Amino acid sequence: xxxxxxxxxxxxxxxxxxxxxxxxxxxxxxxxxxxxxxxxxxxxxxxxxxxxxxxxxxxxxxxxxxxxxxxxxxxxxxxxxxxxxxxxxxxxxxxxxxxxxxxxxxxxxxxxxxxxxxxxxxxxxxxxxxxxxxxxxxxxxxxxxxxxxxxxxxxxxxxxxxxxxxxxxxxxxxxxxxxxxxxxxxxxxxxxxxxxxxxxxxxxxxxxxxxxxxxxxxxxxxxxx
Amino acid sequence: xxxxxxxxxxxxxxxxxxxxxxxxxxxxxxxxxxxxxxxxxxxxxxxxxxxxxxxxxxxxxxxxxxxxxxxxxxxxxxxxxxxxxxxxxxxxxxxxxxxxxxxxxxxxxxxxxxxxxxxxxxxxxxxxxxxxxxxxxxxxxxxxxxxxxxxxxxxxxxxxxxxxxxxxxxxxxxxxxxxxxxxxxxxxxxxxxxxxxxxxxxxxxxxxxxxxxxxxxxxxxxxxxxxxxxxxxxxxxxxxxxxxxxxxxxxxxxxxxxxxxxxxxxxxxxxxxxxxxxxxxxxxxxxxxxxxxxxxxxxx
Numbered sequence: 001x002x003x004x005x006x007x008x009x010x011x012x013x014x015x016x017x018x019x020x021x022x023x024x025x026x027x028x029x030x031x032x033x034x035x036x037x038x039x040x041x042x043x044x045x046x047x048x049x050x051x052x053x054x055x056x057x058x059x060x061x062x063x064x065x066x067x068x069x070x071x072x073x074x075x076x077x078x079x080x081x082x083x084x085x086x087x088x089x090x091x092x093x094x095x096x097x098x099x100x101x102x103x104x105x106x107x108x109x110x111x112x113x114x115x116x117x118x119x120x121x122x123x124x125x126x127x128x129x130x131x132x133x134x135x136x137x138x139x140x141x142x143x144x145x146x147x148x149x150x151x152x153x154x155x156x157x158x159x160x161x162x163x164x165x166x167x168x169x170x171x172x173x174x175x176x177x178x179x180x181x182x183x184x185x186x187x188x189x190x191x192x193x194x195x196x197x198x199x200x201x202x203x204x205x206x207x208x209x210x211x212x213x214x215x216x217x218x219x220x221x222x223x224x225x
Numbered sequence: 226x227x228x229x230x231x232x233x234x235x236x237x238x239x240x241x242x243x244x245x246x247x248x249x250x251x252x253x254x255x256x257x258x259x260x261x262x263x264x265x266x267x268x269x270x271x272x273x274x275x276x277x278x279x280x281x282x283x284x285x286x287x288x289x290x291x292x293x294x295x296x297x298x299x300x301x302x303x304x305x306x307x308x309x310x311x312x313x314x315x316x317x318x319x320x321x322x323x324x325x326x327x328x329x330x331x332x333x334x335x336x337x338x339x340x341x342x343x344x345x346x347x348x349x350x351x352x353x354x355x356x357x358x359x360x361x362x363x364x365x366x367x368x369x370x371x372x373x374x375x376x377x378x379x380x381x382x383x384x385x386x387x388x389x390x391x392x393x394x395x396x397x398x399x400x401x402x403x404x405x406x407x408x409x410x411x412x413x414x415x416x417x418x419x420x421x422x423x424x425x426x427x428x429x430x431x432x433x434x435x436x437x438x439x440x441x442x443x444x445x446x447x448x449x450x451x452x453x454x455x456x457x458x459x460x461x462x463x464x465x466x467x468x469x470x471x472x473x474x475x476x477x478x479x480x481x482x483x484x485x486x487x488x489x490x491x492x493x494x495x496x497x498x499x500x501x502x503x504x505x506x507x508x509x510x511x512x513x514x515x516x517x518x519x520x521x522x523x524x525x
Contacts, residue, residue, distance in 0.1 A: 011390075013390055021465075022468065023468070071392035071393055071394055072390075072392060072432060072434060072435075073396065073432060073433075073434025073435050073437070073438055074434060087390075087392060136389060140302075143387050143388075143389035143390075144302075144386075144387070144389065145302035145303075145387070181389065
């Protein structure tokens, strides 16, 4: 089995309507772009999809874990007794449920240094759903307040996704990315190591937006066979 | 007076001693926000400048505030305010307020021990450590002056940073255990046990649901035995419950105030002293902690 496609979505909890609450419709456009990414991934994949997302160093989960956002104060409805994935993986897992993916799924957590966490199931897969976003310092109201360098780094990320530039996306300056609270940088660094010998034959950036001062990207790559 | 209804309503038992005041159980106190800042989120510099800030102190005391809480740095991120500048803003207000209002309880909102030391020497009675114990020398400084101390939970965040995607396996348990630990460490550092309050610090290191959960479970905080301060005035969790800006959050704040007071919180930090006082008096009357201010209806 080999990788056939990569989908990019943000790690924003508000993507999940249950988390966003009454304001969920404000982000329908972003959510729909992510659904489109997931649908393309499903269409390009016969066997399995692997969700890849940033996790904390001490994150653990079991193979039967599912999404749940109780730690943000949101009870899952309808209730589900299975153990929970770390929330960034949960965002990807929620999206796969949302597009009714019933095939196999795996989960890979990526640590801050760009290496895969040993926890959970790390299977090779037909499609990768990569969860991560750009800087969180685009405006004064942004989570990390304004940093003038943020817009430039997000532009670099957008260009790399749009043009299928594996090395460009995977080689962001780690200290700059950390300064700018760029949650995607370690995940994209990991991605570079697993698709380095492949070529991107189709690339599209579906969304490039920052409505809350955080750089959100929805994108899509098809890999050479 | 005979208490008619008790079930499910925890009763605070200890009298709080702050400055020259005793704040006994049953008296739900009001802490008035006095901003010595040009840029705080609600008043946006309305009382900026020592003279205007002092007028505000006089006003809130006349309105029935039990405590004035003077702060020199807004909570949100922005230009750095060093300790020297913080003192330039706060110290003249503390000194003058002490002189004009010898019996008032004066609190200063600061996370810095060096600021606390100076303002306590100038007559501050309480230090409100709103960023949750980031300066390891603060409690011992408070102890040295015999001052009161507010312990808060800010999610271990750096002062003046915004929470971003913060996750708590159990926000109520985490906050409660952190506050009890902070309070006990303050006692160990020499702070008077009868001068300590705990404050879950709504919105500090929390999303709106976390703040609502802490309000819903006020009784868990009260059950620790430490008197509970609630600082909810016009904050974002009220705004997000209603989708309203700070100017339109009074009713939401008062609703949260009534709920938390019913569940046993002992003090409320507010921008709106008269409205808060009325709400708390009503709750105290419902709880049976306070008699009617006027008893004539159907009694003549």
